[in-house]
Amino acid sequence: MSFIPRRPPRHLLRLLVLLAVAALLYFYSAPVFNAAARSLIRVDAPAPADVVIALGGDARCMRERRAAEIFNRGLARHVIVSGVPYAWGVHTGDAAKRYVESLGVPAERITVLRDAWNTRREAMDVNELMRAQGWNRAILVTSPFHSRRAHYTFRRYAAEYTFISMPLEPEPPEWQPERWWSRRGDLGITVREYLSWINTLAGGWR
Template identity: 35%
Template sequence: MLYLDKLLAQLAYPLGLSLALCLLALLFFLLDRRRLGGAALAVAIVWLGLWSLPAVSDAARLSLEGRFANRAVTEVPEADVVVVLGGGLGGGPRDWPYPDLGAGADRLWQAARAWHAGKARWVIISGGSMPWQGDRRPEAEAARSFLERLGVPDEVLLSEERSRNTRENALYSAELIRTRGFERVLLVTSALHMPRALATFRAVGIDATPLPADFEVMPEPPHPLRWVPDAQALADSTRALKEYLGLWVYRWRGWAVAER
């Protein structure tokens, strides 16, 4: 199912869907159905171009990030544990001495900030590795090392190294939370990912307080370049659509609760 989910998701994203439409257009042309081929090709170009516009990309991401305030850790309530989700760095091959920080590395900085601010005594790091990545270290293992370098002592870090997606993040973290008797939970992940993550944790009975990090969309004055197609905007739009698609699928499967 993990492989199938990944494959179907790729076909739903702008690039995958546009390529599929181009192949369909080619088939129509080969069958001498030129009008249908032209229509499929036109839709592919428009669809890909739309999600490549920075203005559209920012609007899509802001519709997710804007549900949460970008507040300092000093403003959040105290809890028993901080749960930080994977996605901030790569586990990397086992012979690499240092983790590879990714775009979501702010998640780990935020978890460290919360611990240093005295918001929780314990930190759970949730993140495994994908089966197609070969013999790599689980992300939680690499994140643990990085958090130690940020001054969070090893004895307060609890690792969950089995999860491969947000659903498993919630399931396996919930096991640790209940085993340890934690009641108040601060959930740390990227702001873009927080709606799905929070709904998934609540579906397994963990009513966490969101502590989002890695906010991306910032106010910008109107200018023409925001309406010029851009490769980074396409990638950012794809991540926003991934969250919407993931949230819809999770709710359909009963893995996420509806928003309050």
Template identity: 30%
Template sequence: MTSLQAEPRTTLEKRHNSKAAGRFLAGGLLIVGVLMISAVAPAFLLANILLAVRDNVKKADVIVVLGGDGPSRAAWASDLWLKGIAPRVLVSGDGDCYWIRQGMIERGVDEGSITVECQSGTTWENALFSAPILKDMDAHTAVLVTSWYHSRRAKASFAATSANIHWKSVPVERSQPLWKLAFSADGVQLLKEYPKTIWYAVRLLLGVEPTRGAPPEYSREVRT
């Protein structure tokens, strides 16, 4: 067989191998996609049961609003205050604490009723750093405002650091269907909530929660 006769066959073999490799890769990606969907889908479908806590509440001493998803939490906490659920508000969380405070004032909440704690950077610090402030307020009942998928871990943290307070969870509800949520930034946060919730639960059960105390000042910044 001459080289001229062998060359077309070699080219055909290369094309065949390339197509086979492409089909193999596409099949592998399809399998990975199916496995990912089968693992992720239950996380969203069960989130309402596993991650959320909702309580009925009529009156409380204070509304505690956690930073993170500022606009929706500020709006919901404002609605609760305007309904007369509680006369005082504590905003906890570094980053958007003053934004939430200002957003609530713009919605009609009395400026003098809002206290801010702007040092905390985690849910546990939210609870830990808020504890002495709530004690100063002589609070016995509190409403916790956060995102619905964050509510179970948040309530457990506050119940651990302020056990003398009766906590009620009234979270911000989702504003879009689950399938849209899955492709949004909130969907990513929801998936992250599972390992965080498990870690917090294990840590509390083993008694190895952080012991870092609250800072001497409520906020890093001094603002009027």
């Protein structure tokens, strides 16, 4: 009686492949997801500029606080804050300006972008402002998850000028890239940021 090796059934092979993929995902998904989130961040070396821009959309005003710190360190001679007419009687840009003033920036050195509904609009408004003022270099301050897209958008819509990315630190209460999927807020921000990247690269909605 001779032993004839039989090929394992196809469904067993499929199951093994599936298990191998599941094991790989289990052990390597965390580093891959962490790296994917870190790839959203862009940090440049600090350098002097004509103006520091605190991009809008931060209700805690941590971006504005960092912009004021950069101004007070002497890295920039002007500050731009931005906002939108939020509700009756309140413009978030005016509120941001008051806050930056309270941190020691003279009122005459602050410019408010008044219709900052999205990053692209901010970049186009900054492009016009920099041309009018004769500025050439700007420091961009935003949240870490938004920093690479903001820099990309400003390079695209204000191509004549140099932008230096100096985002907030990825520390609480800010978004953090490590294990972002374990926190409800950070998961929402990360997914939204990837959707925004798709819209930005496609040159979609303004």
